[in-house]
Amino acid sequence: MVTKRKDNLSYIKYIRKEMKVNFPEWIESGDAAYDKQINNNFQVDFEYKKNKISFVKDRGLLEIRVFIDNK
Numbered sequence: 001m002v003t004k005r006k007d008n009l010s011y012i013k014y015i016r017k018e019m020k021v022n023f024p025e026w027i028e029s030g031d032a033a034y035d036k037q038i039n040n041n042f043q044v045d046f047e048y049k050k051n052k053i054s055f056v057k058d059r060g061l062l063e064i065r066v067f068i069d070n071k
Helices: 008-022
Strands: 027-033 042-048 051-058 061-067
Touching: 008 027, 008 042, 008 051
Parallel strands: none
Antiparallel strands: 027 042, 042 051, 051 061
């Protein structure tokens, strides 16, 4: 199900909440940049062992990038 949010901060809070519920062992890495970004973009990263998930909103599209063993 797709959930539409009113702004980037709402998206980031939703992503953090769902990651905590569904993947509690994953830790947020770095800061989520969302304020005053060009094209209303943001990125939130999570890590677990050598694996990484990035949620990237770019030009209105939300992408999920998965890196296994840093590849």
